[in-house]
Amino acid sequence: MENKLKRLTQILLILFGILSLRLVQLQLVQGKRYARLSDRNRIRKIILPGPRGRIFDRTGKLIADTRPSFTVSVIPTEMDDSTLPVLARLLKLEPEKLNRLVKPIAFMSSPVKVKRNLDRTTAFAIEENRFRLSGVRISVDPVRSYPTAGLYCHILGHLGEIGRQELKKDTTHRLLDYIGRDGIEARYENLLRGHDGCEYIEIDARGHEIGPLPEKRSAPAVPGKDLYLTVDQRLQGLAYRLISQYDKAAVVGIEIKTGAVLCLASRPGFDPGIFTQAISPKTWDSLVSNPNKPFFNRAVNAGYPPGSAFKPIVALAALNQGIVTTRTRFKPCSGSFHYGNRIYKCWTRHGSLNLLGAITQSCNIYFYQLGLKLGLDSLVSFCKSLPLGKPTGIDLPTENPGIIPSRKWLDSRYGKWTKGILLNFAIGQGEILVTPLQMALTYAAIANNGKYHEPYLLDHIDSAGKTIRNISTTKHEIRSEPEYLDQIKLALERVVEHGTGKIARLKEITIAGKTGTAQNPKGLDHAWFVGYAPAEKPLVVFAVLVEHAGHGGVVAAPIARQLIRRYFSIETP
Amino acid sequence: MKRPDLKIIVPTLLLTALGMLIIYSTGGRHYLIRQLLFLPVALAGMFAAYAIPQRVFHDMAGLLYGVILLLLVLVLFFGKGIGSKRWFMLGPVAFQPSEFAKLATVLLLARSLASCRNPLFTWKTLFVPSIICLVPAILVITEPDLSAALVLAVILASMLYWAGFRPLHILLLFTPLISFAAGFSLYTWIPFFVFLGIIMLIRTNLFRTLLALLVGSLFGLLSPISFSLLKVYQRARIRNFLAPWLDPHGVGWNAIQSRIAIGSGRLTGKGFLSGTQTRLGFLPNRHTDFAFSCVGEEFGFIGSILLVGLFALIIHRFLIAARFSRDSFSSLVGIGCAAILSYQVFINIGMLLGLIPITGVPLPFISYGGSSLVLNYIIVGLILNFATKPQ
Numbered sequence: 005m006e007n008k009l010k011r012l013t014q015i016l017l018i019l020f021g022i023l024s025l026r027l028v029q030l031q032l033v034q035g036k037r038y039a040r041l042s043d044r045n046r047i048r049k050i051i052l053p054g055p056r057g058r059i060f061d062r063t064g065k066l067i068a069d070t071r072p073s074f075t076v077s078v079i080p081t082e083m084d085d086s087t088l089p090v091l092a093r094l095l096k097l098e099p100e101k102l103n104r105l106v107k108p109i110a111f112m113s114s115p116v117k118v119k120r121n122l123d124r125t126t127a128f129a130i131e132e133n134r135f136r137l138s139g140v141r142i143s144v145d146p147v148r149s150y151p152t153a154g155l156y157c158h159i160l161g162h163l164g165e166i167g168r169q170e171l172k173k174d175t176t177h178r179l180l181d182y183i184g185r186d187g188i189e190a191r192y193e194n195l196l197r198g199h200d201g202c203e204y205i206e207i208d209a210r211g212h213e214i215g216p217l218p219e220k221r222s223a224p225a226v227p228g229k230d231l232y233l234t235v236d237q238r239l240q241g242l243a244y245r246l247i248s249q250y251d252k253a254a255v256v257g258i259e260i261k262t263g264a265v266l267c268l269a270s271r272p273g274f275d276p277g278i279f280t281q282a283i284s285p286k287t288w289d290s291l292v293s294n295p296n297k298p299f300f301n302r303a304v305n306a307g308y309p310p311g312s313a314f315k316p317i318v319a320l321a322a323l324n325q326g327i328v329t330t331r332t333r334f335k336p337c338s339g340s341f342h343y344g345n346r347i348y349k350c351w352t353r354h355g356s357l358n359l360l361g362a363i364t365q366s367c368n369i370y371f372y373q374l375g376l377k378l379g380l381d382s383l384v385s386f387c388k389s390l391p392l393g394k395p396t397g398i399d400l401p402t403e404n405p406g407i408i409p410s411r412k413w414l415d416s417r418y419g420k421w422t423k424g425i426l427l428n429f430a431i432g433q434g435e436i437l438v439t440p441l442q443m444a445l446t447y448a449a450i451a452n453n454g455k456y457h458e459p460y461l462l463d464h465i466d467s468a469g470k471t472i473r474n475i476s477t478t479k480h481e482i483r484s485e486p487e488y489l490d491q492i493k494l495a496l497e498r499v500v501e502h503g504t505g506k507i508a509r510l511k512e513i514t515i516a517g518k519t520g521t522a523q524n525p526k527g528l529d530h531a532w533f534v535g536y537a538p539a540e541k542p543l544v545v546f547a548v549l550v551e552h553a554g555h556g557g558v559v560a561a562p563i564a565r566q567l568i569r570r571y572f573s574i575e576t577p
Numbered sequence: 578m579k580r581p582d583l584k585i586i587v588p589t590l591l592l593t594a595l596g597m598l599i600i601y602s603t604g605g606r607h608y609l610i611r612q613l614l615f616l617p618v619a620l621a622g623m624f625a626a627y628a629i630p631q632r633v634f635h636d637m638a639g640l641l642y643g644v645i646l647l648l649l650v651l652v653l654f655f656g657k658g659i660g661s662k663r664w665f666m667l668g669p670v671a672f673q674p675s676e677f678a679k680l681a682t683v684l685l686l687a688r689s690l691a692s693c694r695n696p697l698f699t700w701k702t703l704f705v706p707s708i709i710c711l712v713p714a715i716l717v718i719t720e721p722d723l724s725a726a727l728v729l730a731v732i733l734a735s736m737l738y739w740a741g742f743r744p745l746h747i748l749l750l751f752t753p754l755i756s757f758a759a760g761f762s763l764y765t766w767i768p769f770f771v772f773l774g775i776i777m778l779i780r781t782n783l784f785r786t787l788l789a790l791l792v793g794s795l796f797g798l799l800s801p802i803s804f805s806l807l808k809v810y811q812r813a814r815i816r817n818f819l820a821p822w823l824d825p826h827g828v829g830w831n832a833i834q835s836r837i838a839i840g841s842g843r844l845t846g847k848g849f850l851s852g853t854q855t856r857l858g859f860l861p862n863r864h865t866d867f868a869f870s871c872v873g874e875e876f877g878f879i880g881s882i883l884l885v886g887l888f889a890l891i892i893h894r895f896l897i898a899a900r901f902s903r904d905s906f907s908s909l910v911g912i913g914c915a916a917i918l919s920y921q922v923f924i925n926i927g928m929l930l931g932l933i934p935i936t937g938v939p940l941p942f943i944s945y946g947g948s949s950l951v952l953n954y955i956i957v958g959l960i961l962n963f964a965t966k967p968q
Binding site: 027 | 735834841854874879882896897930
C-alpha cells in the first residue's frame with residue numbers, strides 16, 4: 005500500500021513537473037517572443053502615405069499635382085475562400101490572374117497593394133461589399149498627376165516604381181513606392197518626397213478594426229515640399245505648340261540677368277502621367293520603340309553642330325586675339341574656297357565683306373580664312389571660358405557636355421588630321437557638338453557683357469508656409485574685351501535687321517541673334533536660331549533647334565520671334 | 578459526522594472561484610450566470626455524495642452503471658452536439674452522460690476488484706474489469722468522444738495497479754491498445770516496441786516476449802487502416818498535433834493561438850479582463866476547453882503555476898484518502914477518482930501547452946459546463962465521505 009502510494013505520487017510529480025517546466029518555458033523563457041506574436045496578432049500598422057510635394061511654374065500655376073486615389077490592398081492571411089472571386093468580379097479582373105498575384109504572398113499578414121487608381125464606382129462597390137471581402141482594404145493614397153499632361157515632360161521627368169535592387173540600398177522606401185526617374189522629379193527627389201506616417205490599430209481575430217491603440221502613438225504623414233520652378237507657362241505653352249509641328253526639335257529660353265530657365269521644350273514628348281496610371285503595354289511599347297526617342301531631352305542631352313551660329317564666337321575669339329578688326333577684309337567670296345586638294349563652299353557669292361558683314365551675311369569663305377588665321381589652339385582656348393564643351397550645371401539629372409575638339413582630342417581620335425578640319429570648325433561644322441541650352445547660355449554671355457549665370461529651374465521651395473529661395477546660381481565671365489562684345493552685338497543686331505535672320509524681326513523690339521544651318525549627313529540640315537532681346541538692354545535669350553528642317557533663318561528664327569513677342573506681351577496684330 | 582478534509586475543500590473552492598473569474602472574462606456575464614446557477618446543484622451533489630453512507634454506493638454501483646449505459650445508448654439516438662452526439666438537451670440545460678459514465682465505471686470497477694482476493698494475471702481476474710471498462714468505452718467512442726474513452730483506460734490501469742496487479746501485466750493488458758495508438762507513426766511505434774521488448778526480456782522469457790511483440794504488431798498494423806476510417810476532424814487533429822505549422826489557419830490555429838496566449842502572459846499576466854488573445858477572439862471555445870489559456874494570459878506564470886499547484890494538492894489528497902480508506906472498495910474508488918481528475922487536468926493543460934493533441938477535455942472546476950462541474954463536486958464529496966482519517 006505505502007509503496008504503491010509512493011509510486012503513484014512519483015508519477016503525479018513527474019506529470020505536474022512536466023506541466024510546470026512547460027509553463028516556465030512558454031511564459032518565462034519564450035514569453036517575450038510570444039508577447040510579440042500576440043501583439044502582431046492584434047496590432048495592425050497602417051501606413052499613412054506622405055503626399056509628394058507639388059510643382060508650380062513661376063506664376064504659381066500647378067504643373068504637377070498630388071491628388072487622392074483609391075488603392076485596393078489585400079491582407080492575404082485574412083482572406084477567406086470567397087474573397088478572391090468577389091474581388092475579381094468587382095475589379096473586373098480574371099480570377100485566375102488575381103490568384104496568381106496573391107498566391108506568392110499568401111503568408112503575409114500586412115496589406116499588399118493589388119490595384120491602384122480605382123475609379124470611384126469600383127471603390128464604392130468594394131466598400132459596400134466589405135462584409136464579403138474579408139482581408140480587403142480600400143485606402144486613399146496620394147498619387148502624382150500632371151494637369152498639363154506632356155507640356156513640361158522633359159523638365160519634370162517622370163516617376164517610376166522603385167526596383168528591388170534599389171530597395172536594398174534605400175531603407176526609407178517601400179516596395180511599390182514611386183520615385184523620380186528623370187528631370188526635376190529625380191533631381192529634387194529628396195525635397196519632393198513625402199515622409200510616410202503610421203497608425204496602429206487594434207484588430208480582432210476576424211481582422212475587423214477595433215480602434216486606435218492608445219499605447220502606441222501614431223506618426224503623422226509629412227508631405228513633401230512644394231517646388232516653384234522658374235519656367236513660365238505662357239512661354240512654355242507657346243514653345244511646346246510652336247515646335248509640335250516638327251518631328252524633332254528643342255527650345256530653351258533663359259532670363260539673362262539671372263540664368264533662370266523660362267522655357268525648355270523638346271520634341272517629341274510624352275505624358276508623364278502614364279507612369280503613375282496603370283500603363284498599358286501598348287502605350288509603353290509605342291513610347292519605347294519610337295525611333296525619335298520621346299524620353300530624350302534634346303534641349304539638354306542632345307549634341308548638335310552649331311553651324312553658322314558658331315561664327316560670332318569665332319569672330320569674338322579672333323577680335324580678342326587681335327588678328328582682325330571689324331573692318332578687316334579677306335579674299336572676296338566667290339562661292340567656293342580651295343584649300344589643300346578640296347573645295348569648301350559658301351551658300352552664295354558674297355563678294356568682299358568685312359567682319360561685321362561676314363557675320364550678318366553668314367559668309368563661309370570669310371570664316372574659312374579667319375579660322376585659318378586664328379588657328380585651332382586659339383579658338384579652343386577662347387572657348388574654354390564659354391559654357392561650351394562642359395556641363396552648364398543646370399539642375400537636371402543628366403546633361404550632355406558637348407564637344408569642343410582640342411588638338412589632343414583630335415590626335416587621340418584621328419591620329420593624323422589635316423588643317424582642313426579647322427575650316428569646318430570655323431563655320432560650326434564637323435566635330436563640334438553643342439546643346440541648345442549651351443548655345444542660349446553662350447549668347448546670354450555675349451548679350452550681358454560677358455557675364456552669365458549657371459542656368460537653373462528651381463526658383464524656390466515652399467515648405468509649411470516658409471519660402472526658401474534657390475540662391476545657388478554661380479556667376480561666370482567669358483574672357484573678352486567689352487568693346488569686342490559690343491561689336492559682335494552690333495553684328496547680331498544687323499543679322500536680324502537685314503541679314504540671314506530678318507524673318508525674326510519685330511517692329512516693337514530690337515532682336516539680335518544668329519541663324520545656323522548645321523549640315524548633317526543623314527538628311528536635311530538642322531535649323532538653328534539663337535537670339536536675345538531687346539538688343540539695347542538684353543533681358544531674354546532663346547535658342548531654337550529644329551532637326552532636319554532646312555535653313556535656320558526660315559524655320560528656327562520665326563519660332564524665336566514668336567517667343568520674344570510673347571515674352572514682351574506684344575499682341576499679335 | 579466526521580470533519581471533512583479542508584486540504585481538499587479549500588483548493589476546490591479556490592479553483593471554482595478562479596473558474597468563475599475566467600468564465601466572466603472569456604464568456605461574459607451570460608455564461609457566468611449560467612455557471613453560477615450550476616454551483617448550488619454541484620454543491621448539493623457534493624453534500625449528497627458526502628452524506629450518503631458508503632454502503633449505498635457499493636450496493637447501487639451495478640444499478641448506476643446500468644442506468645448510465647442506457648443513457649449512453651440513448652444519447653446516440655437523441656443526443657445533440659457539434660459533429661457528434663454527446664448531450665441531452667433538458668430544456669436549456671445540456672446533460673452529458675459520458676461525464677457520469679466515468680464515475681459509474683469507477684464504482685462498479687471498485688466493487689468488482691474489491692471482491693477479487695487473488696490479483697493474478699489470468700483471464701478470469703482480468704475479464705470482468707476489462708469488460709466493465711470496454712462497454713462504456715465503445716459507446717462513447719461511437720458518439721464519438723475519443724478522450725472520454727481514453728479516461729476509462731487510465732482508470733482501469735490505475736485501479737488494477739492499486740488492486741495489486743503487477744505493472745508488467747497491466748502493460749501487457751494494454752499492449753494492443755498502446756501499439757494501436759503508437760501505430761499511427763513509426764516514430765512512436767518503434768520506441769514503444771523497443772521498450773516493450775526490453776522490459777519483457779528482463780522480466781520474462783524469450784517466448785513470451787516474442788508472443789507479446791507479435792500481438793502488439795498485429796494491432797499496430799491495424800492503426801494505419803483505421804486511420805483512414807477516422808472522421809476528418811479527428812485525422813486533422815492528429816496531423817495538426819504532429820505538424821501544426823502546415824496549416825496555421827486551420828485546426829493548428831487553435832494550438833498556436835493557445836500557446837501564444839499562455840506565453841504572452843509572461844510572469845504576471847496581462848491582467849484580469851485584459852487578455853488580448855481572449856478578448857479579440859483569437860482563442861476558440863475560450864470559456865470551455867481553452868479556459869486555461871486565459872488563465873495563462875491574464876494571470877501569467879504566477880496564476881498558472883498556482884492553479885497547477887492547487888490541482889496537484891487536491892489529487893495528492895485523493896491519494897492520501899485512498900491510502901487511509903476504511904476498506905478496499907473505498908480505497909479503489911479514491912484511486913479511480915484521482916485518475917479521473919488527473920487525466921482531465923493533465924490532458925487539458927497539456928494540450929493547451931502544446932504537449933499533446935487538441936482534444937475536447939474540459940478543465941475541472943475551471944471550464945464552463947454544468948455536467949463537468951456537478952460530476953467533479955460529486956467526486957470531491959465521495960472522497961471526503963470515504964476518507965476515514967485525513968492526515
